[in-house]
Amino acid sequence: MIAGLAEESRFDFAGDVGGYGGQEDADPSKVGALVWGTRYDRCSLGSTNRRSEGSRWLDSALGGSLCRTSTPTGKPVCLFKTLYTNACFHECRYCSNASNCKSRSRTFTYSPQELAKITMDLYRGNYTRGLFLSSGMGKNEDATMEDMIETVRLLRERYHFRGYVHLKILPGSSKDHIIQAMELADRVSVNLEAASRSHMDELCPTKDYERDILARQRYIRDLSQKVNLPGGQTTQLVVGATVESDNEVFKRALYEYDVMRLRRVYYSVFRPLKGTAFEGRGRQPSWRGRRLYQVDWLYRVYNLDEAEVENAFDENGFLPNQDPKVTIAREVLDLPVDPNTASFEELIRVPGIGPKSARRITTSRRKVKIGKKSELRALGVRTDRAEPFLMINGWRSTTLDRWLS
Ligand code: SF4
Known part of the structure; x- marks a missing residue:
């Protein structure tokens, strides 16, 4: 398995990709829709407007937007960030891919061969150095997870792709799929979305917080003892779709770091989308996410203990829009x-x-x-x-x- 190679060598060019013939026939509307579908998936420092000179279908599909992130060693890389499919049977009340969304757009799905070839085209053209692959569930999570794994397997085994791969583990995925995903990817993540079971019940009545998400995170944590996963496990929370306080979100993040041994927790502030069950709920200010990243940083990088960081929250458990380090310093x-x-x-x-x-x-x-x-x-x-x-x-x-x- 490629995860055993040194970090630097994993970012070398693939060299001979054996029979790969370019992607001028790729469907820009499909690629565009599936790239757009990842706009709330956080893995990154932001996006870049690098243009794919000489490849019109790419410019048209990606709209000049690729995702920047950093490798486990801190090296900045540009990733091709896409969904495998935007079809989904779940009923998450904030998501425009949900099966009950009234303004659900046309659904698209790659084939593993197609997505592997598009990824290689971007990689060989030096537009990206890796892949961030997320997905809706399709008709069922097993079949979709199988196809996502097959995509990465083709990249690694047929095309000798040594780029970075962040692969989402779909909620409810089998242990066997999780092992395969960990053997092929550099980093895996299961989206937590909510800070607790009760908030998850409000966000999505079709997901079981304990069984579909936390149990999968535990598998990954335990398997990490045996499988080399250089980028570790991460997760993402949607902040402000329900009435959870920042302190509840922070406490869940501590659990993820201390008990699940996650490498990173990402925060995505809630934006209501047309046609979803939550379209009437208030849009959350982007500073809310920024303040959560700051307390996360104080805990994770500055090693401030939980009790100290608690000083940053107000009496209702929310972070005011001011630098939490200043608030804490005034107290301690x-x-x-x-x-x-x-x-x-x-x-x-x-x-x-x-x-x-x-x-x-x-x-x-x-x-x-x-x-x-x-x-x-x-x-x-x-x-x-x-x-x-x-x-x-x-x-x-x-x-x-x-x-x-
Ligand atoms: S699982 Fe939920 S958030 Fe993910 S694509 Fe399906 S409906 Fe959207």
Whole structure:
């Protein structure tokens, strides 16, 4: 299996793809619809407007939008992000692919051969370095999962594709399919969508939160001990489609990190879509997702503990639209922090100081004492944000401006 190769070698060009003959006959409306169908699937830093010079069908199908993300080693890559099919038997009340959506558009489905060839065309043309493959359930999850796996198998075995593959595991997938998917992909994910069983019941009456989703995440976690999955397992939550608080979402994310050992949790803020059962519900502001990513980051990267991060939420469990690190610092930093004596853990709690700049401060001060704002700036500190929380040589923020230059 290819997952055993070193990360770098997996991004080499495939070289001879043996008999592959180009895709000028691909159907742009099908590719366009299935690419568009992934617009709420989060895996990424955003999208890019890179044009596929010389391939009109690609420009027409993709609308110049490919997905940027990073590999497990942090290397940025551009992915071809698509659904396998936009047909689905589930009844998720926020989704325009749901079988009960009144304005459901025409359904499309690739064949494994077709999708593998399109992916190779993009890869060989150097437009993308990998595939993000999600899907509706089609008529049943087993048949659709089988086809998605077959697509990746063709890529890996027939075309010797060494690009990155993020493969969605459909809710309710069999253990056998999960093993096969993990052997072929770099990263897998099951979309959690809701923060709890009761919210899932409201979002989608046809999915069983425990059996279809959590049990599948547990399989993946346990199988990860035996199968090499370099990108690990991730998930995604829809935020604000029901009345769950940000704190409920955050607590679910902690469970996913600590118990399910997920690599990342992604948040997608709810947008009502025409024809869906939730079309009358309020659109959530994009800053809600941004604030959730910030508390997630404080927990996951800064290693702040749960009780500390809880300070960022208001009495109703929601995050106000302000930097949670500042809110937490106001609660936990009783005294201003002296960059010449503070520990690494104290430094990273100061807004404007991240792990990198905290490390530079602790290294630099061994040689020479920090005495000026400009010296902190040179070490990567955002002094405009850090200043109210700092004290240098006995000077605090009210007079710091005068003293430091
Ligand atoms: S499972 Fe739900 S969210 Fe996914 S495509 Fe089907 S209806 Fe949409």
